[in-house]
Amino acid sequence: MEAIRDGVRRVGLVWTPWHTTGVIAALALAAGLLPFVKMGLMVNGVILGSIIALGAIGLTLIYxxxxxxxxxxxxxxxxxxxxxxxxxxxxxxxxxxxxxxxxxxxxxxxxxxxxxxxxxxxxxxxxxxxxxxxxxxxxxxxxxxxxxxxxxxxxxxxxxxxxxxxxxxxxxxxxxxxxxxxxxxxxxxxxxxxxxxxxxxxxxxxxxxxxxxxxxxxxxxxxxxxxxxxxxxxxxxxxxxxxxxxxxxxxxxxxxxxxxxxxxxxxxIMGWRFLIPLFAAVILGGVGNPYGALVGAMVIGVSSEVSTQWLNPSYKPAVAFAIMIAVLLVRPRGIFGGR
Amino acid sequence: MEIAGIVSYSVGFAVMAGIYAVFALGLNVHWGFTGLFNIGIAGFFALGAYTSALLTTQPPDPALFEEFKFGGNWSQLGFLDLGVDLWFFLGLAAAAAACGVIALAVGFVTLRLRDDYLAMATLGIAETVRLFFLNEEWVANGSKGLYRIPKFLGEWVSPERYDYLYLVVILVVLGALFLAVERAVKSPWGRVLRAIREDETAAEASGKDVFRFKLQAFILGAVIMGIGGALFAHNVRFLSPLTFDPLLATFVIWAMLMVGGSGNNRGAILGAFVVWGIWTGTQFLPGVFSDPNLRFLAIGVLIVAVILVRPGGILGEERRVARPAEGQAAPS
Structure with a gap:
């Protein structure tokens, strides 16, 4: 039984405490940033994130x-x-x-x-x-x-x-x-x-x-x-x-x-350019984990939109890349673990 | 076309193919020997080219609308003047060093992880490098580009004959790199790289520090690509971020290595000449066959076809069998 639960958890279709922690942390981060960030950019980020999520969920399943x-x-x-x-x-x-x-x-x-x-x-x-x-x-x-x-x-x-x-x-x-x-x-x-x-x-x-x-x-x-x-x-x-x-x-x-x-x-070239945010979301969420890809996509979408408040908007892919590297330094298997 | 035209065209062709052969050698160290999946060659290409160009170009002239802040002017300072001013090789070394440092940083973070993460990391570097040189006009003139990159030994021959001279330079550098890589991969060090490529776990189990070897190979390959970038910069003598689009700065090089034979240095060089020949040759074809987009499609199909039909490429990897130790009978 334990083995099965472990297996299912690794495929990532069961909500674990890690997911809750991750979501709470993301929300807290967002709330903390709110006074400094234009709300409009956050909203744009969620929308961009939902498009990234569609690509990233498929990509993580294939992965x-x-x-x-x-x-x-x-x-x-x-x-x-x-x-x-x-x-x-x-x-x-x-x-x-x-x-x-x-x-x-x-x-x-x-x-x-x-x-x-x-x-x-x-x-x-x-x-x-x-x-x-x-x-x-x-x-x-x-x-x-x-x-x-x-x-x-x-x-x-x-x-x-x-x-x-x-x-x-x-x-x-x-x-x-x-x-x-x-x-x-x-x-x-x-x-x-x-x-x-x-x-x-x-x-x-x-x-x-x-x-x-x-x-x-x-x-x-x-x-x-x-x-x-x-x-x-x-x-x-x-x-x-x-x-x-x-x-x-x-x-x-x-x-x-x-x-x-x-x-x-x-x-x-739109799709090739989109690979970096896609893979950043997949890796952030843990490879093979569709929930993770969803959360990762939101993190990437919001942070790359919000970064335009300080950075040239064309740096968005570089921001996604930097976040991916930063997460890999701290949690090599992504926020939620995975393969 | 008359004979002289054909000759001068083929010399120009050989110069570009030779530069691509340097990249194919670098990629061979990454992919052919170690199995490192680098899909951001363009990043090292651009970094090497810009490093050497910026260090050797004259300081910017506002009258020419040059907005970058720094040009090292090494080509005029003459501080490696041994009868012949060898500033060119300092530029190559600087380009190599810049790529080596970036490869060290990125490899250190990603090479401990699953092998396909490196693909994303290299893609990320390529895009970041491109965006950096595009947006930061104070570094390298942004999209207006650098266009006063010096020629090496340009005063020795007339401009129309210059390709002959540069071909010699390219062949010397390519030959030196070929010998160096050949020696490296035939050494015990190279044997470990191939062991890692074949079975990482087994290599780890025999006590090899897989991460260290991968990092060294990643840096070596990147250094070679940096040199290739510098050779390119002083040949074309115009650089803008548009020069480094993924097609001509990454995909073509992959096709060259796969066609020539990954894991074989001779194959890498041969592949560079063959694929560059197909690439430039098809523009003389009539009608739709000269469509550059068709070549784009062909490069992709070529890579898939080689993997499916002839994974070893034209030459394939040389079989290397350990020699029996001195005094022992060869196994029957």
Whole structure:
């Protein structure tokens, strides 16, 4: 019994005192900083954090179950954003379904239709890549770093593909400018940002329910804990791996679209640049730990936004990197432990 | 193109390929021999290039809109004048030292942890270095870049012949580094590196201080990359943060090492020439085939294909079998 509890704890799907301590510490830190920090930056940070969380949760699941650092994860995000652009402009636009400025948002309902389609496209691509590349390497029993190396090749190829089709410049979803909401304490929040945060919350809750309440979720946790034991207990590990890719890729694709909406632009390098905050969140939370990734994403999101009060905003990735290094110095396995 | 044009083009090509070969050697120390996954070569590249450039360039001239504060002017001071002024090698040494110090700091923090954390750390350094040189105009003129980087022995030959001279310089440095790395990896020290790459736990169990060896290898590789950066700076003689985009400063070098044969120094150099040949050669192809983005895609596919089909690259790693000790019979 103890062993099982320990195993489940390591996969990180049980709330431990460490999680409580971590959250309380984060809240206390936030409260302590409040008098010195613009509230608006904190809010922006939470929104950025929720987008990071979508990417980081998928990344940490892949890390925990397939046991390698998927360097192409950022480019899965880029792919998602550009596939949505293709659906909006190249498919829906051609058949006369157009629109922007839906309600309080800058984008129109075509983006809402494109969102699940883009996610499905990236999921299909991720599973095809697994069958073509990663599965063969796994069967050969290669070292985890070789898998990561292969994912670097995949990342480069995906970005090349995006640039061949769309060129290297910036793109946009069709948009109309919209008023920001003015809230008390001088907080200004864009409706698009609220959309991004709400979508992220829905998906994170969905993943949580999937992991805790379904047979596949249980099988995924078991595989993360001990792949050999999972295999001999009759779990179809290949199916588990495909589900892991599906969840990770779908979350990444949505995160890519949300990032493009939030930043009001698409850029081929957007995903690669986003790798640093993603991995910082994963490492902060402990590899393989989805709760940790969520909390880590919030820490990274808030602190990199808040840093812009004193630093040039373009230093945000460097801030995420510095926090990651600082945490590794104190707690080498991340805030919540992990593998 | 007439013969003279082709010759001068190939000399220019060989200079760049030779510089890339230096990086491939450095990456070979990281990945090929020790299994350290460095995806931020661009960081060491930029650091080495800027260090040597800033130390040797003349002090800034406000009339030329140069906003940086310091130019070491080593190329004019003549304090390593042994008949020939060898300031160039001081620049290389300084670039190497700067990269070594950064590698020591980052390696010290991350090399004790799981091996893939190093990938993130190197990526982080690359991005931080790029942002630093982009935003801090007082250091290296920001996005306007440095454009008065001196030539080594520029007064000896006419500018159109200069590539010939620089090729000799590159080959001398590359040759020296090749011999040094070859010697290092064939020594007992190199044997420990390969043992760590193959099985860290086993190396640890035989009493090797894995962290120390990894740190030394990480520093050695970074030092070589710093030298490569300095060689690049004095060849192109213009540096801006845009020079160090991940494609040409990291990904291409990975492709070179994988294609040539990781774990083999000759392979690393061969790979640099082959991949750089493909890279520059394809721009002469007709129509869509010369699209630079297609080359981008090809680099990625090439890396995956090598891993899947021919993990050893063209040359593969040399098999090194321990020689039987003196006086003992060879195992039958």
């Amino acid at each position: 925990g179950i397939l046991r390698f650092a998927n360097v192409a994860h950022g480019d899965y995000m880029t792919m998602g954003a550009y596939l949505a652009l293709f659906v909006v402009g190249g498919v829906l636009g051609r058949v006369g379904i157009e629109g922007s400025g839906l309600g309080p948002f800058t984008f129109g309902y075509p983006v809402l239709i494109a969102l699940p389609l883009a996610a499905a496209g990236v999921v299909a691509g991720a599973i095809a890549l697994d069958a073509a590349v990663y599965r063969r390497l796994r069967e050969r029993g290669v070292n985890a770093v070789v898998l990561a190396m292969a994912s670097l090749g995949v990342a480069i190829a995906l970005r090349g593909l995006v640039q061949i089709v769309w060129g290297g410049g910036t793109e946009q979803y069709p948009r109309e400018s919209r008023q920001v909401y003015h809230l008390p304490m001088d907080v200004r929040i864009h409706p698009d940002a609220l959309f991004a945060a709400a979508t992220a919350v829905v998906l994170v809750v969905g993943v949580y329910l999937m992991l805790t309440r379904t047979r596949m979720g249980k099988a995924m946790r078991a595989t993360a804990d001990n792949p050999d034991l999972a295999l001999v207990s009759g779990i179809d590990t290949q199916r588990v791996i495909w589900w892991t890719w599906a969840i990770g890729a779908a979350l990444a694709a949505v995160a890519g679209v949300l990032l493009a909406v939030f930043q009001a632009q698409l850029l081929p």
